[in-house]
Amino acid sequence: MPSNAQIARDEDYWLAIARRYDVEPGPINLENGYFGRMSRAVVEEYQRQIDFVNRSNSVHVRQHFEQIGNLQIRQQLAELLGVDRQAVALTRSASEALQSLIRNYNRLQPGDQVLLSDLEYDSVKGAMHWLARHRGVEVIEIEHAHPASFDSLLASYREAFERYPRLKLMALTHVTHRTGLVLPVQAIALEARERGIDVILDGAHALAQVDFQLSELGVAFAGYNLQKWIGAPLSLGFVYIDPQRLADIDPDMGEQRYALDDIRSRAPYGTPNIPAWLTLPRVFEEHRSMGGSALKGARLNYLRDLWVSQVRELPGIEVMTPDDPRLYCGITSFRFTRQPDQQTMAERLLKEYNLFTVARSGSRCGPCIRVTPGFTTPASDIHLLVQALVQLG
Structure with a gap:
């Protein structure tokens, strides 16, 4: 073979x-990195679901999608990732997932430090600076040496960890959208964890482009897209939270629709693109069929x-x-x-x-x-x- x-x-x-x-x-x-194409089969399924939801309206959504369908789709996503269903909740994008994680991380005190690098996505940088204004923390920004190497990247974080002892939280990008550099997430996360620093991982460009096991990366919090290399309709992403760390992320904006121990309360609530959600089983099937x-x-x-x-x-x-x-x-x-x-x-x-x-x-x-x-x-x-x-x- x-x-x-x-x-x-x-x-x-x-x-x-x-x-x-x-x-x-x-x-x-x-420039296929902006968002991915849907295959013809996915487009046809998406159109079928648009037509069906438009015809059935709230009857189907209330009776099936909200009660059964969305749970089955979450289960399929979790199986694809090799994690527990309780660890993932669908969002509208990776940015939405990451902003919710940063906004609702509740282990910061005034005077704590948070870390980001020059490789982070702009919305992540903006969210970390929002923490400085609203939580009284100090934002530490580092730049990675160019050209980069595995050792230089790891050394940049080790140096920051030693230099800034009040670090409690850091943003980390798996694949930077600027150059395509892949960060050694597992090694960096291990160094951070040994010092009690939590990592919020931006995996937007990594999923289905880089072969990895989410459970082995060593991060408790992450945001991902489904609209890039997986090939789903636009408007889909998901948030990942290690179930053992769910209490460290508050419900988003006091969300009460879901129970406190349900990760879905950590995602911004609103009427989702239901036809796009319903297309995901076909998306996952297509992804697997492509290897x-x-x-x-x-x-x-x-x-x-x-x-x-x-x-x-x-x-x-x-x-x-x-x-x-x-x-x-x-x-x-x-x-x-x-x-x-x-x-x-x-x-x-x-x-x-x-x-x-x-x-x-x-x-x-x-x-x-x-x-x-x-x-x-x-x-x-x-x-x-x-x-x-x-x-x-």
Whole structure:
């Protein structure tokens, strides 16, 4: 039986996968990190559920979805993640989940310190600074050395832990949206736990792109998207809380619809996108049929390696993520070192080469251009990217 690495290189196999998706004619999309495509089968199921909920209205929702259906869907999600159903609650996005965790974490006292790095998502940074204004805590911000290594990343946190003894809580991003750098979460979380520091993990870009076991990461709190690499409809994410730590997160805004020992009280309440929820069983089935996170990740990493291996030594090009397989995934950024404006260069890639990418900034490594292949991306598109970088570099 061929290995995941062998299947990842099989263009005929991935052409068959690509045929599961409808793709609008236009630029070559190398910005698949914003949100993922739904397969045709998922779109059809989503449309079927929209039509059904619209027809049945509250009769079905009150009698079945609220009483039975949403519990069954949560159970399937928990089984996919390998955790207890009581550890997860659906939200509208990873950002919503993370903001709720940060807002409702109840173990902080005035004068405590909270930690974030230059790699965090902007909404997470904003939420941590909200804590400073409303809880009287001090926000500690660190920047990671560039280029990064496994040891340098771990050392950055060790140094912060030693330097700031009043640290009680930290944000940690599994895969940064800026460069695609993968943080060694398990090692960092272990160091934090030994010092009594809780971690709130941003897993938005990691789920189904990085092969991991949530229960083995060593974090008690996390937020995830279902609308990126899992392939669910937009408006879906979930919050994870270790059931043994549920009491350390207050019900969101005093939510009383659910019992105090029910994680669903920790998620913002509102009428959800019910058809999207009802589509999730088909989403999970499709995810598994594509080989799950292990094969999906192998394919995306192969496409990443295909272009990075050919341009890393090019004059005028700097690849922002290292080649340590522990520290990268399908998302990888680069910059044109001879050009001051990376946004202008991203626009040139689109205008002159029909390649759609996105500029990113905010981390110590500086402005860059993010390249994110997807499951419909053939190797031939990656070769076009390489040609463009050779000519523009």
